[in-house]
Amino acid sequence: MAKSAWGIELGTSSIKAVRLTEDRGSVTIDAVSIISLDDYGLSGGANVMDATAGALGAFRVANGVKGGDTVYVSIKGQNTLGRIISLPPVSDEKVRETIENEAKSQVPIPLDQAVWDYQTIDDPGAVDERKVNLYAAKKQAVEEIVDACEKANLEITGIQVAPLGIYNFIKYELDEGISGCCVAIDIGAENTDLVVIDGQKTYVRVVPVAGNDITKALKARFKLSDDDAEKLKRRAAKSKDAAAVFEAMKPPLKEMVGEIYRAVGFYKSQNESANINQLVMMGNGSKLINIQKFFEQQLQYKVHKVETPQRLQLSRSVDPAEVQDNIQSLTVAIGLALEGLGIAGLNTINLMPRERLEARAKAKLKVPMIAAGGMIFAGGLVAMLLGISAGGGVDDKVAAATGASAKVAEARAKVDTAQNNSANEFKALSFRNVVMGRVGSLEVVIPPAKEGDTETKATRYFELPAAVVPTLIARAMDQTMVNFASGQSTYGYYRINKLTDSNSEVALIIKPSTNESNWLQKGESQEGVPESAVGFYTAKREFVYQAALGALVYGNGQQQPSEQALRQPYDDAESALVGGPDGNGGKLMDALKAALVSELKARGQLEGLKDEDIAKIKWVSITAKCSYDPGALEADKGIGMKSLSNNNHNASKPPLARRYFSMFRVQASIALDPIEPPAQPTEGEAK
Numbered sequence: 001m002a003k004s005a006w007g008i009e010l011g012t013s014s015i016k017a018v019r020l021t022e023d024r025g026s027v028t029i030d031a032v033s034i035i036s037l038d039d040y041g042l043s044g045g046a047n048v049m050d051a052t053a054g055a056l057g058a059f060r061v062a063n064g065v066k067g068g069d070t071v072y073v074s075i076k077g078q079n080t081l082g083r084i085i086s087l088p089p090v091s092d093e094k095v096r097e098t099i100e101n102e103a104k105s106q107v108p109i110p111l112d113q114a115v116w117d118y119q120t121i122d123d124p125g126a127v128d129e130r131k132v133n134l135y136a137a138k139k140q141a142v143e144e145i146v147d148a149c150e151k152a153n154l155e156i157t158g159i160q161v162a163p164l165g166i167y168n169f170i171k172y173e174l175d176e177g178i179s180g181c182c183v184a185i186d187i188g189a190e191n192t193d194l195v196v197i198d199g200q201k202t203y204v205r206v207v208p209v210a211g212n213d214i215t216k217a218l219k220a221r222f223k224l225s226d227d228d229a230e231k232l233k234r235r236a237a238k239s240k241d242a243a244a245v246f247e248a249m250k251p252p253l254k255e256m257v258g259e260i261y262r263a264v265g266f267y268k269s270q271n272e273s274a275n276i277n278q279l280v281m282m283g284n285g286s287k288l289i290n291i292q293k294f295f296e297q298q299l300q301y302k303v304h305k306v307e308t309p310q311r312l313q314l315s316r317s318v319d320p321a322e323v324q325d326n327i328q329s330l331t332v333a334i335g336l337a338l339e340g341l342g343i344a345g346l347n348t349i350n351l352m353p354r355e356r357l358e359a360r361a362k363a364k365l366k367v368p369m370i371a372a373g374g375m376i377f378a379g380g381l382v383a384m385l386l387g388i389s390a391g392g393g394v395d396d397k398v399a400a401a402t403g404a405s406a407k408v409a410e411a412r413a414k415v416d417t418a419q420n421n422s423a424n425e426f427k428a429l430s431f432r433n434v435v436m437g438r439v440g441s442l443e444v445v446i447p448p449a450k451e452g453d454t455e456t457k458a459t460r461y462f463e464l465p466a467a468v469v470p471t472l473i474a475r476a477m478d479q480t481m482v483n484f485a486s487g488q489s490t491y492g493y494y495r496i497n498k499l500t501d502s503n504s505e506v507a508l509i510i511k512p513s514t515n516e517s518n519w520l521q522k523g524e525s526q527e528g529v530p531e532s533a534v535g536f537y538t539a540k541r542e543f544v545y546q547a548a549l550g551a552l553v554y555g556n557g558q559q560q561p562s563e564q565a566l567r568q569p570y571d572d573a574e575s576a577l578v579g580g581p582d583g584n585g586g587k588l589m590d591a592l593k594a595a596l597v598s599e600l601k602a603r604g605q606l607e608g609l610k611d612e613d614i615a616k617i618k619w620v621s622i623t624a625k626c627s628y629d630p631g632a633l634e635a636d637k638g639i640g641m642k643s644l645s646n647n648n649h650n651a652s653k654p655p656l657a658r659r660y661f662s663m664f665r666v667q668a669s670i671a672l673d674p675i676e677p678p679a680q681p682t683e684g685e686a687k
Contacts, residue, residue, distance in 0.1 A: 002021055002022065002023035003021065003022050003023075003070075003341055003342075004019055004020065004021045004022075004030070004069070004070065004341075005019070005020055005069075005070035005071070005072065005157075005337045005338075005339075005340025005341045006018070006019050006063075006065065006069065006070065006071045006072070006337060006340065007019075007020070007072050007073075007074075007165065007332070007333040007334060007335065007336030007337030007338070007339070007340060008056075008059070008071065008072070008073045008074065008333060008336065009073075009074045009162060009165065009330075009332040009333045009336070010052055010073055010074050010075075010076075010145065010148075011037075011188070012037075012048055012189070012190055013036065013037055013038070013042070013189060014034055014035060014036045014037055014055075015033075015034070015035050015037070015052060015055050015056065015059065016033075016034050016326075016329060016330055016332070016333045017031075017032070017033040017034075017035075017059055017063075017333055018031070018032055018033075018330055018333040018334050018337050019031035019032075019063070019337065020312075020334065020337040020338065020340075020341055021315070022341045022343070026313055027172075027311070027312055027313065027338070027341065027343070028312070028313040028314065028315050029309070029312055029313070029314050029315065029318055029323060029334070030315035030317055030318060031063060031317065031318065032318060032319075032322055032323060032326070032330065033059055033062065033063060034326065035055040035058060035059055036055075037051040037052060037055055038051075038478075039054075039055070039058075039475055039478065039479070040052075040053075040054030040055050040058070040471045040474060040475050041054065041470070041471055041474030041475070041478065041545075043478075043495075046470070046471065046474060049144050049145075049147070049148045050148075050470060050471060051471065051474075052148045053147075053148040053149075053151035053152050053467065053468070053471060054152070054468070054470075054471025054472070054474070054475060055152075056148060056149060056151075056152035056154050057151070057152035057153060057154070057468060057471070057599075058475075059152075059154075060152055060153060060154045060602075061598075061602040065154060067155045068155070069155070070157045070340040070341075071154065071155065071156045071157050071340070072156070072157055072158045072159070072160055072336035072337065072339055072340045073145060073149065073156050073158075073159055073160075073336070074159070074160055074161070074162040074165055074332055074333075074336060075137055075141065075142065075145060075159050075160070075161055075162065075351060076162055076191075076206075077161060077162050077163045077191075077193045077204050077205075077206045078191065078206040079137055079138070079141040080135055080136065080137040080141075080161045080204070080351070081107065081108070081109070081135070081136055081137075082133065082134065082135045082136075082161070082202065082203065082204045083103075083106055083107060083133075083134045084121070084131055084132070084133060084134075084201055084202075084203070084270075084271075085099065085102055085103065085106060085118075085131065085132050085134050086129045086130070086131055087099065087102060087129060087130045087131070087132060088128075088129065088130070089127075089128060089129060089130055090130065092120075095118070095120065095130070095132065096118070099118055099132065099134060103116075103134060103136075107134070107136055109136055109138060111136070113138065113139055114136040114137060114138055114139060115136065115137055115138075115139055115142045115351045115352075115353050116134065116135065116136035116137075116351070117134075117135060117349045117350050117351055118132045118133060118134045118135070118349070119132060119133045119200075119347060119348055119349055120132050121133060121199075121200045121201055122200060123199075123200075131201070133200070133201065133202055133347070133349070135161055135164070135204075135349045135351065136351075137161075137351050139353070142159060142351055142352075142353060143353070145159060146159075146352075146353070146356060151465065151467040151468060152468075153465075153468075153603070156352065157340060157352070158339070158340070158350040158351075158352045159350065159351040159352045160335075160336050160339055160347075160349055160350065160351070161204065161349060161351070162186075162193060162332050163184075163186070163193045163194070163195040163202075163204040163332075164195070164202065164204070164335070164347045164349055165331070165332035165333070165334075165335030165336045165339075166184050166186055166193065166195050166282070166331055166332060166335055167184075167195055167197055167202055167335065167346075167347050168334075168335035168336070168338045168339055168343075168346040168347055169306075169331040169332070169334050169335035169338070170182070170184055170197060170280055171197075171345055171346055171347075172311060172312075172335075172338050172343060172345075172346065173306075173309065173310045173311055173312065173334075174280065174304070174310065178278055178280065178304060179197065180197075180199065181197065181198050181199070181274065181275055181276055181278070182196075182197050182276065182278040182279065182280055183195070183196050183197070183260065183263070183264055183276055183278070183279055183280075183301075184197065184279070184280040184281075184282070185207070185256075185260065185279065185280075185281055185282070185283070186282050186283040186331065186332065187210055187211060187256075187281070187282075187283035187284065187285025187286055188210050188211060188283050188284070188285065189210060189211045189212050189284075190210055190211075190212055191206050191207065191208060191210050192206070192207040192208075192209060192210045192256060192259075192283070192285070193206060193207075193283075194206070194207050194259070194260065194263050196263065196264060196267045196274075196276065198267070198271060198274045198276070201271065202347065203263070203266075203267045205259075205263045207256060207259040207260070207263070208259075209252055209255045209256040209259060210256075210285065211233070211283075211284065211285045213252040213255075214233055214249050214252050214253070214285070214288070215229045215230050215233050216229070216252075217248050217249060217251055217252050218232050218233055218245065218248050218249065221248035222248070232245060233245075233249075233288065234287075236249075236288065236289040237289040242289060245289070246289055246290050246294075249288065250294075253291070253294060253295075254298070257295065257298045257299060260279070260299065261299070264276055277300075277301050277302065278301055278302045278303075278304065279295060279299060279301045279302070279303045279304070280303075280304045280305075280306065281295065281303060281304065281305050281306070282305070282306040282328045282329075282331045283328055283329060283331075284328060284329050286305055286306070286328050287328060292305055305328075306327060306328050306331060307327065307328070308324060308327060309323065309327060312334070436463050436464065436465055436466065436672075436675060437463065437464065437466050437540075437541055437672025437673060437674065437675065438461050438462065438463050438620060438672060438673040438674070438675055439462055439463065439464050439469075439596060439600075439619060439620055439670065439672055439673075440461075440462045440596070440617045440618060440619045440620060441459050441460065441461050441462065441617070441618050442459070442460045442462070442609075442613065442616060442617050442618065443457055443458075443459055443460075443616075443618075444457070444458055444459070444460050444613075445457055446458055461675075462600050462605050462606075462617065463605070463675065464596075464599060464600070464603070464672070466541055466543075466672055468599065469541075469543045469670050469672065470543050470545070472595050472596070472599055472670070473543060473545040473592065473595070473668050473669070473670055474545055475595065476588070476591040476592050476594070476595040476668070477545050477547065477588060477591070477592075477666065477668050479591065480577065480587050480588045480591045481493070481547065481549070481577070481666065483587070484573065484576050484577060484587060488572075490569075490572075491551045491552060491553070491569040491572070492551070492552040493549060493550070493551050493552075493569070493573065494549065494550050494551075494552065494661070495547065495548070495549060540671070540672065540673060540674055541671065541672045542621065542669055542670070542671040542672075543669060543670055543671075543672075544667060544668070544669040545667070545668050545669070546665060546666070546667045547665065547666045547667075548663070548665055549573070549663075549664055549665065549666060550661030550662060550663050550664075551569030551570065551573070551661065551662040551664075552659055552660075552661060553565055553566055553569065553659075553660050553661070553662050554658070554659060554660070555658045555659075555660055560658075560660060561660055561662075563630075566660070566662040567628065567662070568662075569662050570626070570628050570662055570664045573626060573664065573666070574626040574628075574664075577624070577626060577666060578624045578625050578626050578666070579624075583623065583624055583625030583626065584622075584623055584624055584625065585624070586624065588624040588666070588668055589622065589624045592622050592624065592668055592670065593619070593622065596619070596622075596670070597614055597617075619670075620670075620671050620672060620673045621669070621670070621671035622668075622669070622670055622671075623667070623668065623669045624666075624667070624668050625666075625667055626664055626665065626666050626667075627664060627665045627667070628663075628664045629663035629664055629665070
């Protein structure tokens, strides 16, 4: 029977995902997805993990990934450490316990503050000892990954060290003559991952020289901007001055060679029998002009570049050109998916916290037990709501237990019968407000059940996790601004960052502007919450996303433009983006509503609704507005800027004219209301 698995590399600028399917010994690439984190607010100030959560959510929806699917994600090599540890010749059952004792003196992280896993090394020559590959990471680094996946409603199977994904790729794709003993490098933008492969033994190191260092060298040598230096690096082979370009690249490349020498030398000092004389090169940096020949000359190694799949097959649904263009940067994702398929002979380290896996397994069991009505649990509903709210698996059962008030009421009645305590369940339900909030409602008409009855009206509520809202706003607003700017021919619009000002002036900001929360005690009440809601947690949130923008306006010679000239590009943007001075309209409002609808559809909350019904949804609060900053800021003085489009607006520059920015802000917000407490059963009902 065919089996499929996803591998997802979580990078600092993008996520790269590959789905592999194994059927009768053949492995096929049947899906590839590369998503830039800039599309989810990274370029505008969002942190990497928030942007990653947004990208993972979009990936999950676009590819129909469900709970129960096999999904492995990566953790960066610099966030982990690895050791080859020698143990006494103990039985398999005693290995973990023995590692805990041995690792205390060899691993600088206390094991109770780390997530760790091991893989035994088959070594027929080791008579009086057992060797294992041990890898560990700080719990905080692992939890950040798990949290990002949960925000995206993406259930993951495992977390693997990125360089060990490279190991798996090489072991599967390349012949034994190479994969048996070699050093591999993955040249990324910020770091180069290095892994020494010596049979089953591995040694991982992160080299602090990478693609960005080469870009900086070109920028300094040819006096270029960052963007132009990056373009020159990528197109060096087509440059008329290719030789001069490569000469400028040599200093950082020589530094990288030195780091490889030191890493291999250290490994050989610990493993004298290692015969490493081959290098496997991958990552986008491996595409650079003359790099293969340069490394062969410097290292005196045979150098192999990953350029096309060898054993892996391509399904008809995959674009061969896309795979060919990106194979160098897909090796980690492929290696993770190979592990997910359970291919023999690969590294199987999994840094997914054990308690997370155990909690998820228990949470999945609780839903059908509640439905059966025979389960006694005190406070167990809290674990169910929080433990599997972002799991994405057992969709129908989780939705039945947590999504509809009628189902919750049924579950409550059965739980009360078992434990005779509705207070615990009531308090547990309030914890939904910790992670969820209402974004909208719709008045629906319920037709009569039988002839003679009258129709009734009811309110249908729509809820989203608070964690997904910031990236939802960011993507909608970023794309709207880019689309608007790209359609302009008169003015060039830029993101502006006043580098000398406070953090409040950062070009794009995501911030909860209000976060009112309260645990209501007996005898208290809050607007909209009945006095009967004893012990019910409430939370009201509003997320605001703000962009500081500037329109490029030329002065009259050395004179500053008139106020009318400065105001015109703002008026154009205000009209298009937010519908005019009053705001709350225009392209931005349309994009925000469309983003909410898309997310609710992906979560199955709009099933059964027609488009005309969806258009009638009453949103809690969505705002879109622009504000003008009077005056002008001379370009290139104390600011950072990034064009919102590729349009060239310099062609009409008057002679000797100075450039100024007409400054303004665009702001969008979405608010979430608390989820109302359910009606508590009366004393008679509880009995």
